[in-house]
Amino acid sequence: MLKIENVKRLGSEQLETLFVENGYIKGWNLNDTAEQTLDGRGGTVIPALIELHAHLREPGQTEKEDLASGLAAAAAGGYGTVVSMPNTSPVVDDPSIVRALIEKADGLGLARLRPAAALTKGQSGKELAELALLKDAGAVMFTDDGRTNEDARMLRLGLEYAHSLGLMVSVHAEDATLRADGVMNEGPVSEALGLPGNPAAAEAARVARDIEIAAFTGARLHVQHLSTARALDLVREAKKRGVPVTCEVCPHHLTLTDEALRSFDALYKVAPPLRTQADADALLAGLLDGTVDCLSTDHAPHTRAEKERDLLEAPFGIAYIELAFPLMVTRFADTLGVERIVNLMTSAPARLMGWDEPNLTEGAPADFTVVDLDTERVVDPSTFKSKAKHTPWAGETLRGWPTLTVVGGRVAFERA
Structure with a gap:
């Protein structure tokens, strides 16, 4: 089981915990134990x-x-x-x-x-x-x-x-x-x-x-x-x-x-x-x-x-x-x-x-992203996963960056 702590739902400021099991959302704020726990760092969970x-x-x-x-x-x-x-x-x-x-x-x-x-x-x-x-x-x-x-x-x-x-x-x-x-x-x-x-x-x-x-x-x-x-x-x-x-x-x-x-x-x-x-x-x-x-x-x-x-x-x-x-x-x-x-x-x-x-309800496929809607980051193409490490927006300051992406219950991306 995967547990994501310290995350918010869109439109809420309340910190909650999301549980994932066998590729699906098991629920929110459960008392279950998990094999893997990740810190959502106050981010917002969206599909x-x-x-x-x-x-x-x-x-x-x-x-x-x-x-x-x-x-x-x-x-x-x-x-x-x-x-x-x-x-x-x-x-x-x-x-x-x-x-x-x-x-x-x-x-x-x-x-x-x-x-x-x-x-x-x-x-x-x-x-x-x-x-x-x-x-x-x-x-x-x-x-x-x-x-x-x-x-x-x-x-x-x-x-x-x-x-x-x-x-x-x-x-x-x-x-x-x-x-x-x-x-x-x-x-x-x-x-x-x-x-x-x-x-x-x-x-x-x-x-x-x-x-x-x-x-x-x-x-x-x-x-x-x-x-x-x-x-x-x-x-x-x-x-x-x-x-x-x-x-x-x-x-x-x-x-x-x-x-x-x-x-x-x-x-x-x-x-x-x-x-x-x-x-x-x-x-x-x-x-x-x-x-x-x-x-x-x-x-x-x-x-x-x-x-x-x-x-x-x-x-x-x-x-x-x-x-x-x-x-x-x-x-x-x-x-x-x-x-x-x-x-x-x-x-x-x-x-x-x-x-x-x-x-993001109980029983839904565990496909979701945690985004930081507040912290600003400078666009640095050298850090891109894509082979195309160039962009018109290089050097611009943006907010709303994804920090964690889960696909089918597996962690597909986690920002350092």
Whole structure:
């Protein structure tokens, strides 16, 4: 049995003791003895976070990240479950790859892995993958993330097939022809810097098309990393019409804008790109009014050498799964409230996936995180578990850091 002393429940200042046995919460404030006792140091217990959109780079890109480093980083960030994207080498479009990933991750004792599989073979957009077999192997979502689905008929077929299997399709919604070779948001900043821009219309046009396909098929569509005010309005209008569409927003699109690219630092190069402050404000409003369904990170690690290339050549992606929760707490606790932030990163993604909503009551799975909502820490990328030891927020002071993460009753992370 595991005992966690000196912890609080969210919204309370009372120190309590949490007991865990055989992978489940046995109860609070019991008189039982325990084989292992940990000091929660006055932290607050919340359900372990759920990440629906992370790039763990295995197989084939392990110089950037692998399951061990990525799932360790996730646990350090307070995450208990991670959905990995399939744009690896080879692409996760074969049941044997799904099974191998799950088997390897289960043996690590870190955050739990739930792989997404490619919607189309090789993410080519030309032929559906063996979706039923992929689901049987353990895939929990279908997506060609990293590539946009240019063929509308293929997306229709994928949505219908996934719907028959009870799983959703998640899309990277950008019109590739409008995006073209854009490396940042198209607007006054890109014009001033002389850099090719990616217009907001590229996202909005594709979201509009995909919403109509979802409305036509009645199948569930999830829009990844939504970044623009206009696309958000389209989702809002579609929801009012009863279209089965959901969306996620990433903390980097809430906290950074295209102004950061004036530094010419490729750490800020991400797809979809950082937009304007008006877009960031609209996304926050979407969190407040419920249009945005959940928060995801789109954790996308690259080597330092890759991110040190010039903006035209460097790959897209920001890696920060270890500090997403403290970043949200520090920036938005006063606006959103800690309880809503927790919900957006736990219960909300669980509902989207059709999973049981996490809770901390007797008999619930022992997936939880202890967070320090008060102590401030400086972001030091050299301490990251991720192989991507660089971040746009290096040197910033944040609060809300996870100090202990328990997954399936096992300690997956403990901060020194």
